[in-house]
Amino acid sequence: MDDIRIPLIGEKAPAFKAMTTKGKIKFPEDFSGKWVILFSHPADFTPVCTTEFMRFAIMDEEFKKMNTELIGLSIDSLSSHIAWLRSIEKMTWGDYTGQKVNFPVIADISMKVSKLYGMIHPSAANTQTVRAVFIIDPTGVIRTILFYPASTGRNFDEIKRTLISLQKVDEMNIATPSNWVPGDDVIVHLPESKEEADKLMEMGESEGYHSLDWYLTFKKEK
Missing domain, CATH: 3.40.30.10 (Glutaredoxin)
Incomplete structure (x- = not known):
């Protein structure tokens, strides 16, 4: 062939x-x-x-x-x-x-x-x-x-999950973590400057953000 x-x-x-x-x-x-x-x-x-x-x-x-x-x-x-x-x-x-x-x-x-x-x-x-x-x-x-x-x-749940993730990525400019399902926290885009990284680290739970480190920040899905 x-x-x-x-x-x-x-x-x-x-x-x-x-x-x-x-x-x-x-x-x-x-x-x-x-x-x-x-x-x-x-x-x-x-x-x-x-x-x-x-x-x-x-x-x-x-x-x-x-x-x-x-x-x-x-x-x-x-x-x-x-x-x-x-x-x-x-x-x-x-x-x-x-x-x-x-x-x-x-x-x-x-x-x-x-x-x-x-x-x-x-x-x-x-x-x-x-x-x-x-x-x-x-x-x-x-x-x-x-x-x-x-x-x-x-696995049709995975096909649907992937489609939903892609649509949210386009809509919200985010990424989705491992084992993500709709309703879970999403990942904020990677900071492009030290100032942006510092700002993300300062955002707290009250604003819907949770940072593990400067390059890994979660936020509540809208």
Whole structure:
């Protein structure tokens, strides 16, 4: 197989046109101003992938409220996608009760999009996409890349947590610490001068700040 390059965090997400279960899409034009979660799965009608699509279907509206659209992908045909999604919509499992899969799923038989995003890892499988997740911001820049092996289903709480963190980083000019979840304290940006460092160290709990040292200051999330 030709050499495949994985696009990197901070780069513009590769543009493409594709046929999906919702008709033709053009990326990024059709998703202007939106966050996008572009994800691939190894194959239709497989157990782990089915549970993941149930979870994405449940969370689709939740993501939409966060100005985020989902786009699925595998190298299966459009007919296979349609048959599989119809099967999923009849299933009940845990808190999933037959929701429709309303987001587009790319039929990437040519592997064009898969190769653009480095979703095929020949050492894992020559003809299947791995479980990839690309979080792309409204300007079309890749902000997060996650890869999972075929045997391990994705952690959707982590995908959502990462998206929320990225949106807060852009809104508040902050960072989030390890194991951060919404509601926890966030990290103030690194001081750019001694004066700014001194000022941060002087701010107290009454102002919502807590400094461990000049380079590590927490503040209450708004």
